[in-house]
Amino acid sequence: MRLRLLALVLPVGLLAALGGSAANARTNADTLLSQGKPVIASSIEDDTLTAGKAVDGSTSTRWASSEGVDPQWIRVDLGQAATVGRVKLNWEAAYAKGYRIEVSDDGTTFSTIKTVADGNGATDDLTGLQGHGRYVRVVGTQRGTSYGYSLWELEVYGTTDSSGDTQAPTVPAGLKSTGATATSVTLSWTASTDNIGVSGYDVLRDGNAVATTASTQYNDTGLTANTTYKYSVRARDLAGNVSAASEPITVTTATGGTGGFVLAAAGDIADRCTASDSDCIHPKTAKLVEAMNPAAVITMGDNQYDDAHLSDFQNYYAKTWGKFKSITHPIPGNHETYDDTPFKGYRDYFGSIATPQGKNYYSWNQGNWHFIALDSNDFVKEEGLREPAQLTWLKQDLASNTKGCIAAYYHHPRFSSGDHGDNPDADALWQTLVSARTDLVLNGHDHHYERFLPQNADGDKDASGPVQIIGGMGGAPLYPVHAAHPATAKIISDFGVLKLSMTDSTFATQLIGLDGKVLDSSPMYSCH
Structure with missing residues (x-):
């Protein structure tokens, strides 16, 4: 370890004078x-x-x-x-x-x-x-x-700013339900105001707090079909002051048979560290996945750092996210190509889970959803791995799909406000998915969270296009973010896991932070 020592000797009188001056300045x-x-x-x-x-x-x-x-x-x-x-x-x-x-x-x-x-x-x-x-x-x-x-x-x-603050925020107004399925209710309300700043909202179901969220939307999941619930919301400020609860509303969930399920998703996950290091994040995000009890886990590439050797997977990823290996549907990122033989550690660790159809890309179904796992390394020119066969396969897979909702995931995002920025090399994937009226696209690569409004092939706001979400906050060090895209709905530089609440005809998403609080909630979207 390199060390630097510096000795400074001053007369006592001068030290006293400097100390008094410094104390005043501070x-x-x-x-x-x-x-x-x-x-x-x-x-x-x-x-x-x-x-x-x-x-x-x-x-x-x-x-x-x-x-x-x-x-x-x-x-x-x-x-x-x-x-x-x-x-x-x-x-x-x-x-x-x-x-x-x-x-x-x-x-x-x-x-x-x-x-x-x-x-x-x-x-x-x-x-x-x-x-x-x-x-x-x-x-x-x-x-x-x-x-x-x-x-x-x-x-x-x-x-x-909150030092000495005793004033509570205003009571949230305009609470309403924007959608309900057999197992979930989507809520929205008007933001409260505060003399210093609102830090979040408690969501109360039947009088009990069930979540805290930083946004003015919340998706309440895991509910019982054909059941009436009473909801209200209260605001918190940075000093811990809490408002009174809003006027309650009642919402009745739909009758059963809508095929509801929850998925957990993230990319850029396992740095080479363990739970013994308090700065290590992937053990903490794995606990979030466990709390969700998902039907399946999606990973959006760069599952293991730095060079994704099999030994790295065994020493790090396996001890945290590896607990969900049997229900995981992974895809590789660029770090999986850095092994001595590209993808070898990734394929050896996941086995047939990583290549169920013989390639790094494949599709699978859950309920009325068709999920497409893609290897975007094939479309990144600087990697030298371009393989048109995957695009041909994608078109054939979409053409043969019989499910009513479509989600796709791959590592390199077409649009991003993060450090890597937009990726034109992924345009062929994006154009094909937009043309097929895909509902949801998940990516990693940039280490932040960014949820976009539905976009068309050019990245403009368009209700008929897919919702794109960058979820590269699974554990690797965060990257800086830049000016948001016009279609960006929310951008957050923080760690967490995506919680995806799916039914046979709708979906809604949440970002769950390390403390278990909801950092962002999407509206409930209907499948195209």
Whole structure:
């Protein structure tokens, strides 16, 4: 481990004077906000030097970026908006000579509150800052060594907007049901307001809280056919204040026979870490899958990192998501091609589950749904694996389908607001699926969550097109997101698992976060 030591000796009188001045400058800015909070980075040097090590409160663990590359960044989510007055950076030997401190309300658009051009390592204690936002990012623009950037600790100090807040949000209004099947009810309501900010909503069924969601929609699943339920909603703010419950409504589920079932889905899953590491995410997302008790599990590629050897699958994926192997319908991503023999570890681990029809692509049915699992590596030109035979097979499979609803999933998304961006090479798949009036398309590759409104072949809003969802938040480090597409309904940079509630003629989706709360809910869609 590379270490950097710096000794500084000052006269006692000068220290006292500096201490008094610093204390005045730090008024209302000395509450540590960043420790233990979610954090992502542009890169890591290896699996032991993850971004979470920079906010774990320990000066013996650290984050390190890839070596020899500018720029690099690390971003911490404070959990709520705050006034930021101080940032303290404890550098390892690989320090930044040039860097800037940025803040953002949404994690996408950042403004600079401090620029440093003459950093010399050790500890930088930046006080007197004037910033406001939920996200704080340190962007290294010039390395001080030939290595990368490495921090023992990143500490952000300030005051959260909710400090001292005792005012509850307004009562949610306009609660209504937008659809009901034999086993589910879809609800929507008008957003509450708050003097600081609404953090979420509790959904009450028959007087008992059944879920907490950040959105103004919720799909209540696992219900009994031909049964009447009473619903109300209450709002919460960042300080924990809770509104009164809304006026209740009653909803009666449909009679039985609609073939309802639940699926769990995610991509970009098993980093090379285990549950013994608190920063390891795939054990946590596996627990979400277990809580859903799904009829089947869909994976959208990059099941195992980094090179997807069989030993990696056995040491990591198998211990978490591997619990659901018997009900999993996987597809490969680009990382499955990085094995010494492309796809070998993937095929050896999953066996016939991965190639039930002899290829990496196949189809299967559940209820009135036809699911198509595709290998988009065949359509990514830079991978050199183009294989037109898969497209011919896809057209034949769609033509012979007799089910009323269609879902497809593959790794590389046609449209994305994430780090990889749009993928024109996947256009042949997208065009074919749109022409067949496919209802739902699931992807991975970009490590974030993004739900689109129904789109046509050109990516424009069109009610007759499929709903596309990027679900690359299954466990691998998150990627930054950029300006959302015009057809983007919701974009979230966070980990979780997709919960898909399907019937013979409808579907609705939810993103379930690591804490079990609903981060996003779609409307209930009818199959084309």
